[in-house]
Structure formats: C-alpha cells, structure tokens
Amino acid sequence: MAVQHILLGMLSLKPSTGYDLKKMFDAGDRLARSHISLSRIYPVLKSMSEQSLVTFEEVPRTGSPDIKIYTITPKGMGFFLDWLREPICGDRYRFTHFLEKISFSPMLEKKDVLMLIDDELNFRREQLEKARNTSIVPLEDYSPDDIHHFQRFAQISTFLEDFGNANLENFIRWLERTREHVDEKW
Numbered sequence: 419m420a421v422q423h424i425l426l427g428m429l430s431l432k433p434s435t436g437y438d439l440k441k442m443f444d445a446g447d448r449l450a451r452s453h454i455s456l457s458r459i460y461p462v463l464k465s466m467s468e469q470s471l472v473t474f475e476e477v478p479r480t481g482s483p484d485i486k487i488y489t490i491t492p493k494g495m496g497f498f499l500d501w502l503r504e505p506i507c508g509d510r511y512r513f514t515h516f517l518e519k520i521s522f523s524p525m526l527e528k529k530d531v532l533m534l535i536d537d538e539l540n541f542r543r544e545q546l547e548k549a550r551n552t553s554i555v556p557l558e559d560y561s562p563d564d565i566h567h568f569q570r571f572a573q574i575s576t577f578l579e580d581f582g583n584a585n586l587e588n589f590i591r592w593l594e595r596t597r598e599h600v601d602e603k604w
Contacts, residue, residue: 423502426490426495434488435485499525502519502526531604
C-alpha cells in the first residue's frame with residue numbers, strides 16, 4: 419500500500435494537517451485510493467516524522483486541541499521522487515498503482531512520464547492479448563453431460579470476459595491518448 423507515498427505527494431503540493439489530507443483523499447477517485455481513515459493517516463504521518471520525511475508545526479487553538487501542520491522535508495521529497503520514478507511492482511493487475519503514480523507525474527521529466535506510460539501500455543497490451551487467448555470456461559474440457567450443466571455458467575463467464583476485455587481496451591486507449599498528449603504538449 420502506497421499511503422506513505424501518496425501522503426508525501428500531497429504534502430509536496432502544500433503543507434497540510436492530517437484532516438486536510440483526509441479531505442483530499444475523500445474528494446474523489448483521482449488518486450484511486452479515496453476514503454482513507456484518519457486512524458490510518460495519523461500513524462503514517464507519525465512514522466514519516468520519525469524517519470525525517472516530514473516535519474510538523476504545532477499551531478495552538480483556543481478552545482480546541484492544537485493542530486499539526488505537516489511539511490515534506492528535502493529527504494521526504496527525494497524519497498517520494500525515487501518512488502515515483504521506480505517501475506511499478508507488486509499487483510500489476512489492479513490499475514491503482516499506475517493511477518497513484520500518474521497522478522503525480524507532472525513532478526517528473528517528460529521522458530520519465532513517457533517511460534511510466536509505455537511500461538503500463540506494454541503490460542496492459544500483453545494482458546489483453548493473453549485474456550483474448552484464454553477462456554475462463556473452456557467447454558472442450560467438459561463432457562457433453564457436464565456442458566449442459568455448465569452452459570449458463572459458461573455464458574455468464576463469457577460476458578465477464580467481454581467486460582474485462584472491454585475495460586482493458588478502454589484503459590489502453592486512454593493510455594495511448596495520455597501518452598500522445600504528454601509527448602506533444604509537455
């Protein structure tokens with residue numbers, strides 16, 4: 419989970435409180451990881467402070483608890499940019515990891531953004547090709563008696579395959595358009 423990296427990216431945009439960071443998460447799906455709880459954010463902020471990735475300033479408030487405004491440190495910025503530039507690893511089948519990185523790609527040089535997009539495009543094209551050549555329910559593996567029993571299951575599986583392939587095709591088209599834009603406009 420890249421919560422630490424996402425928080426560093428948000429703090430690279432502006433110093434914020436934990437509550438402000440939560441509101442940014444909750445604002446929408448742009449970071450592909452919305453609705454994170456404060457009980458998750460504050461321990462990560464504390465850990466990042468202990469690692470000198472962020473600092474904080476306590477601001478007193480009358481009648482309310484003091485607030486901490488977190489700021490990314492140069493060490494934190496380096497740590498964040500290293501993560502942003504490194505290839506995506508882990509569960510590549512979810513779009514989340516790519517979307518997290520592309521959200522902060524304006525902080526990178528054009529060549530690094532194109533490399534990020536090209537890597538994702540290659541992976542998704544291979545994934546789609548494999549999906550088109552693999553059936554969830556290969557009917558030839560079943561006897562005629564079994565086929566009747568699994569016919570509806572096979573039909574639904576085919577619809578699910580179509581759904582997955584259509585999503586991949588749309589994502590690939592989006593990646594191609596995004597790449598073209600970055601290549602021409604950045």
